[in-house]
Amino acid sequence: MVPPLALDIDGTLTTPDGRLDPRVFELLPDWEAPVVLATGKAFPYPVALAGFLGHPARVVAENGGVVHVDDETTVLGDPTAPRAVIEAFLERGGDLGWGGDGTVNRWRETEVAVAPDADEALLREVAAADGDVEVVDTGYAFHVKSPDVNKGEGLARIADSLGIDPTAFVTVGDSENDVSTFETAGTAYAVANADRTATAAADVVLEATYMDGTVAVLEALTAGERPAGRRR
Incomplete structure (x- = not known):
């Protein structure tokens, strides 16, 4: 078996x-x-x-x-905090890094994925300031998600x-x-x-x-x- x-x-x-x-x-x-x-x-x-x-x-x-x-x-997962972090990231000049490909995040219900060549330092700085999210690096994307x-x-x-x-x-x-x-x-x-x-x-x-x-x-x-x- x-x-x-x-x-x-x-x-x-x-x-x-x-x-x-x-x-x-x-x-x-x-x-x-x-x-x-x-x-x-x-x-x-x-x-x-x-x-x-x-x-x-x-x-x-x-x-x-x-x-x-x-x-x-x-x-x-609760998407509220991840989406707020991404909004702050974009306001500070960050870029999700996917170009015109909106499919990466179109169907995500609980997190936001950021391209691996995006500004990681800025993303992590914004996420740390929020305190209610974690950033997981899978090698294919940075996933901004609930730690729960x-x-x-x-x-x-x-x-x-x-x-x-x-x-x-x-x-x-x-x-x-x-x-x-x-x-x-x-x-x-x-x-x-x-x-x-x-x-x-x-x-x-x-x-x-x-x-x-x-x-x-x-x-x-x-x-x-x-x-x-x-x-x-």
Whole structure:
């Protein structure tokens, strides 16, 4: 029997240039245990991916701000403070950095994403002055969000709804927003491209990067083996 999974998307199910790796559609559709997609992306993205994989939508989106399981969506994050911080950031000359692409934040319900090449120092200064938000760097964006939600708590909610102990889950991730998921699940794997925070929190740091690392985990679990990597 394979274990239930909690998988990040960006940096974990993707190629180095940010495309969804096609092996996702080879390995995950027939996975015989629940698959939770736990991501910093806005809610529609993981829901769509779950649908294309043929799995029920079991989703932690917006870094725990939105959780969906058993056809029920729960919005846990409060967008008021993050949006106020972004307004102050823009008033002080900041730029979200997405150019004309309004889709990055169009469907976000609980947080605001700022491009990784934006003025991080100014963003963090404004956020610190507010005091009611945190800035999470995923490598793909700076997420301005409530500190009261995270992906680990979202996973725990889904596990409870499914009647599964959260420690039964195996999780794979690459960023600081995956640390709470690592702490909630039973076994945590960081792909080799993971940031320092995720690497320090993982049970195993894999030898391979991006989807290559995730493939190594999935294939090993299917074979009843342990993936190659540095155990902590």
